[in-house]
Amino acid sequence: MTMRTITALTLILLTCAALCTGAVHAADRIALLISSDDAPYKEAVAGFNEYLNKQGMQPAYELISLGGDASKAGAAIQKIRLGGFNLIFALGSLATDAVTREITDTPIVAGLILRPESLKKGANVTGVTIEFPLDLQLAWIQKMVPQARTIGVVFSPDENRKKIEAAAKAAQKLGLKLEAQEVRTAQEVPDVLERLSKRAQVLWGVPDAVAMSMQAAKPVLLFSLQNSIPFAAPSSMWVKAGALYSLDCDYKDVGAQCGEMAMKVLKGALPGTIPPETPRIVSYSLNMNTARMMKLTILDDVVRGAKQTF
Secondary structure (H helix, E strand, C coil), X not given: CCHHHHHHHHHHHHXXXXXXXXXXXXXXXXXXXXXXXXXXXXXXXXXXXXXXXXXXXXXXXXXXXXXXXXXXXXXXXXXXXXXXXXXXXXXXXXXXXXXXXXXXXXXXXXXXXXXXXXXXXXXXEEEEECCCCHHHHHHHXXXXXXXXXEEEEEECHHHHHHHHHHHHHHHHHCCCXXXXXXXXXXXXXXXXXXXXXXXXXXXXXXXXXXXXXXXXXXXXXXXXXXXXXXXXXXXXXXXXXXXXXXXXXXXXXXXXXXHHHHHHHHCCCCHHHCCCECCCCXXXXXXXXXXXXXCCCCCHHHHHHCCEEC
């Protein structure tokens, strides 16, 4: 972590503490274990602390960053074990997987988790994922591409079989059909996409280490643009590169959601009794150049509501 990053995060904590009013809980100690120093993590930390401050809480914080390096997890866990913390706030899958694997006797509230399975590893864990419910994701496809009836998706069965099976049922309830194609290597993606070119009116990108890998990015985007099949992407990076749109969460609000959970835990609730949640605010990125190229009509209020447009 750079000195500049440390200073920025420290200022967030100090500012939130300065805004605190009401009762002070000096005995509460919280470890902030973050996977990365990127902006979303800072926003989530700010939301978490602002929420607790508004509730009259002023815990003592210990910030520990893994900086995206899994090899730092061991030292971080040891530091947490020796810190006498009342609560661990873990941000990101790297931090969450590390702490839930090693610590079972301290309450953990986690945020910015890609997969809900990470929150099912112990009775001392709860938190907020960054994955929206499947029916909501499919409803947004209908909103963005209302003429689409068949949704193509490419996925690794080892990683996403259960999700795709659930998505097929959710799609049927919405009057949609899911045309799902399995791949086991990124090299298979172009051929599988070709099979979808005559069947799907929109391509849905679910987070997948094979189908949505960096190696698969070029064939996926080329398929979408060359066949005028809109691509609902897993992140804004894809949108900037040519996908039609992606859903995203409000990172600061996810931090506030985690703060609400932390408040319950600090008041005596067991994390295992607090159900994991999905983000409550939907934001999205939109590529208007792609929309014009594909002659898609995007409603004015949808354009105005985008977090960012390209």
